[in-house]
Amino acid sequence: MTTSSAPGKIYLFGEHAVVYGEPAVPCAIERRARVTVEQREDSHLRVHADDLSLDGFTVEYSGATDTAPDIDVSESLIQAAMGYVDAAVRQARDAADAPDAGFDITIESDIPLGAGLGSSAAVTVAGIDAATRELGVPLEPAEVADRAFQAEYEVQEGQASRADTFCSAVGGAVRVEGEDCRAIDAPDLPIVVGFDGGAGDTGELVAGVRELRETYGFAADTVAAIGDIVREGERSLADEDVERLGELMDFNHGLLEALGVSSRSLDNMVWAARDAGAYGAKLTGAGGGGCIVALDDSEETETALRFTPGCEETFRAGLDREGVRLEEQ
Ligand SMILES: Nc1ncnc2c1ncn2[C@@H]1O[C@H](COP(=O)(O)OP(=O)(O)O)[C@@H](O)[C@H]1O
Ligand SMILES: C[C@@](O)(CCOP(=O)(O)O)CC(=O)O
Ligand SMILES: [Mg+2]
Structure with missing residues (x-):
């Protein structure tokens, strides 16, 4: 049995623009996903995910095509949940040259899902680390x-x-x-993080920015301007100039808002933080x-939020x- 954990992250600067080759600066935060894997005798996967719904659920299957239908959650939730786990297992099997390896997998996570804190990456990273260690x-x-x-892609x-x-x-x-x-x-x-309890659809939001960028020259310029903010932000980070970092985060949020990826609750929280005297918020x-x-x-x-x-x-x-680390073996 092997347990690995990996952290979630926030973006100081550069999300969305990074998809088009601009730089971005994310930072890992002290919230982790832990993935425990135990190799099975057969080639099946049995996944227990505590955090996917209020009750959590367990699903046993032998491949993406024959997901066991005997559980009380929608097919789309299973597909959404199993996508990253499946892809992580495929990567581990490939790395170990063990195409038929099966696992019991348990996922526990402190990172809210789909909320911009990188839960999918943390689960995938911890999963690949644990499964490859388990396979030696x-x-x-x-x-x-x-x-x-490769798995997320x-x-x-x-x-x-x-x-x-x-x-x-x-x-x-x-x-x-x-x-x-x-x-x-x-x-x-x-x-400081503020969470509205909701989630965004990453694929849909990325597609929206892509379309704006293809439709309007000024939207493409906006994406390029985010790249300029990131380069300026890197200098402020090196100078440890927190005031300047905050100012640039405010600017970055404005451009993300212009690209249509903010929301009323995100804007409310950003303004609450600014009004409370934060260096900046996005x-x-x-x-x-x-x-x-x-x-x-x-x-x-925090009080204002x-x-x-x-x-x-x-x-x-x-x-x-x-980053990723072994918790237990
Ligand atoms: N605790 C978890 N257990 C199983 N799968 C998870 C867990 N946390 C995240 N995931 C997977 O990651 C997906 C969310 O990723 P994504 O939409 O990229 O948002 P983000 O990475 O910002 O949290 C979930 O739908 C699920 O497939
Ligand atoms: C929008 C994007 O730049 C970041 C998405 O981050 P998250 O999955 O919402 O935590 C997409 C990407 O970089 O893959
Ligand atoms: Mg993600």
Whole structure:
């Protein structure tokens, strides 16, 4: 039996634009997904996911085509849930040259689903790490990242950057531009997250930006301007200039809003944080609903978010300098 965990992330800058080759800077946060795998005698997969619905569920199957129908959850939820797990298992089987390996898999996660905190990447990264270790072929974090990207790319039908998976695998702050992925230095940032309890559809939101970008030159310019913000943001990060970082996050949020990926509740939370004196605030991840990230060393932003209509949860999320790690073997 092997358990690995991997962190979720927030985007300081650059989501969406990173899909078109602009740089992005995500940071791993201290919220993790833990995946436990145990090799079976047969080639079946039995997956237990506690967090997918209020009750959690278990599904046993031997492949994507013959999902066992004897459980009380919709087919689409199973497909959505199993996509990443299936793809992670395919990567592990491939890495170990063990095409028939079967597993009992348990997923536990502190990362809300579809909320912009990279739950899919954390589950995929931790899953590949645990399954390859279980098969006796532990991989370096960079290789876990590469395989997790292939898995996400497959599930998201070509609409994925390397940002989430690389960040989750190596931890800390990272910079991703196309295939160029590297860890960068960052100070401990006073990160506050606000969560509206909802989720956005990453594929749909990415497709929306793609269409705007193809329709209007100024939308393409907006995407390019986000790239400029990221490059400026990297300098502020190196200078540890938190005030400037906040200003650039505000600017980045404005451009994401213009690209149509914000929502009323995300905007409300962003404004609540700014009014409370945060250095800056923006949505994180695909948008549409889910989380915002703000920088504030005082308690003011958390207090304000607690009283903001539409905000369901707020928490401080320290930068997690550790990426994927073995928990137990
Ligand atoms: N705890 C979990 N157990 C099983 N699958 C999960 C878990 N958390 C996330 N996932 C998978 O990740 C998907 C959400 O990923 P995505 O839409 O990219 O949003 P995000 O990565 O921002 O959370 C879920 O639909 C599910 O397939
Ligand atoms: C919109 C995007 O830039 C980030 C999506 O992040 P998340 O899955 O919402 O956490 C897509 C991507 O980079 O793959
Ligand atoms: Mg995701």
